[in-house]
Amino acid sequence: MRLCRRLLILLLLLPGACARPQPAVLTFGDHVIAGAETWSGEVRIRGVVTVKKSGSLTILPGTRVLFAKVDRDGDGIGDAELLVEGRLVARGRSDQPILFSSAEQEPAPADWKYLYLDFARPAEISHLISEYAYSGIQIHFSKAQLTDSEFRYNIDGVRFSTVNLELARNLIHHNRNGLRYEERRSTGRVHHNTIRDNDVGLFVVTRSSGRVLVEQNNIVNNREYQVKFGLQQRRDVAFPRNWWGSTDRQAIQKRFFDQRFDHALGRAAAPQFLLAPVPGTP
Numbered sequence: 649m650r651l652c653r654r655l656l657i658l659l660l661l662l663p664g665a666c667a668r669p670q671p672a673v674l675t676f677g678d679h680v681i682a683g684a685e686t687w688s689g690e691v692r693i694r695g696v697v698t699v700k701k702s703g704s705l706t707i708l709p710g711t712r713v714l715f716a717k718v719d720r721d722g723d724g725i726g727d728a729e730l731l732v733e734g735r736l737v738a739r740g741r742s743d744q745p746i747l748f749s750s751a752e753q754e755p756a757p758a759d760w761k762y763l764y765l766d767f768a769r770p771a772e773i774s775h776l777i778s779e780y781a782y783s784g785i786q787i788h789f790s791k792a793q794l795t796d797s798e799f800r801y802n803i804d805g806v807r808f809s810t811v812n813l814e815l816a817r818n819l820i821h822h823n824r825n826g827l828r829y830e831e832r833r834s835t836g837r838v839h840h841n842t843i844r845d846n847d848v849g850l851f852v853v854t855r856s857s858g859r860v861l862v863e864q865n866n867i868v869n870n871r872e873y874q875v876k877f878g879l880q881q882r883r884d885v886a887f888p889r890n891w892w893g894s895t896d897r898q899a900i901q902k903r904f905f906d907q908r909f910d911h912a913l914g915r916a917a918a919p920q921f922l923l924a925p926v927p928g929t930p
Contacts, residue, residue: 681734687711692751693728693760694718699768703734709775710744714751715760725782726750729761732768740775742796750780757803757824758782765790773797783807784823794818798930804828805846812836813860819930821845826870831856838862842929844869850887852916853878858885866925868893874903877913884914891922 674687678695681703688708694716699705707713715728730748740746750759762783765771768790776797778784784799784806791812798819799805805823806815813836820826826846827838830853838860843849849870850862867874867890874892877885892900897918901908904916 681705687713690714692716693730695728697730699730699732699734699736701733701767705732705734705736705738707736707738707740707746709739709741709746711740712747712749714749715781716751717759725758726760730763732763732765732771735769736765736771736773738771738773738776742775745775745777745798748776748778748781748784752780755780755801757801762786764788765792768792778802778805783828787811787813796930799823799826804851805843808834810834813838816840817928817930818842824848825851827851828853829856829860830854831859834860836860839864840926840929842866842868846870847872848876849874851876851878852881852885854880855883856881856885857883862887863889864926866891866893866929868925870903873905874900875916876905877910877916879910879913882912882914884917886917886919888919889922890918891925892918895921895923897921 674691676693676697679697681699684704686706688711691713717726718728720727738746748763752759757780759780762781763778763785765787766789771790771792774795778799779801781802783804784802787808789810793814795816800822802823804825805820805827807828809830810832811834815838818841820841820843823846826843826849828851832855843865849867894900900918900921906916907913
């Protein structure tokens, strides 16, 4: 009996004897989720993963979703993506964010395509980091709450059209376009975000009139323009109660590409601009 006990103690003292088994890496090419699926640990994607209308995907805190650079059509944009037509719940934590990134050793913008919500059921996304994509996230014809997340090193950080959206407490930086959108009957509120150090902070492409309220944000240090209107954006849009990095009205307006540069465009306005950064932003 004593010998058995000693052997047991020696086994427990061996390196790795009590180590927990590491979860297996999930690897997908083209994959369809029609039921309920949960991701954790590390997930690698080399194709298009689609969550169908009947499907539901839950992504747990700390999950790393890595997209291989696979350019099937030769347009220079990676084609790996996560397309959600059903339900998505991706709630990370401040100490365990969910990461969407390139799987390449030397990553670059547009290595993968996007996280794309299309006619999806209400989506809940928080504490997500999305980087090196063509679009960090695109939301279309969906209702979504996107909070406490970070979008960096993408072509477009966040992009949406025809949505019911709350976009709050996000850090959107070092993208070509920080926030790119076409309202097209959208409703919602964009508030308490920091949108900085992009080429363009807000790119208002077309069909926008201020139905999505953009207020109480820090929109600063964007290299080309703080706000840029697309060539078909004919309506005026106001962006009230934001901090633009200046208290000089003329200096603020000079950073808007609108009717002042092209008479065919609408006019961007910054009424009641703030005199200091917004507290409670990332």
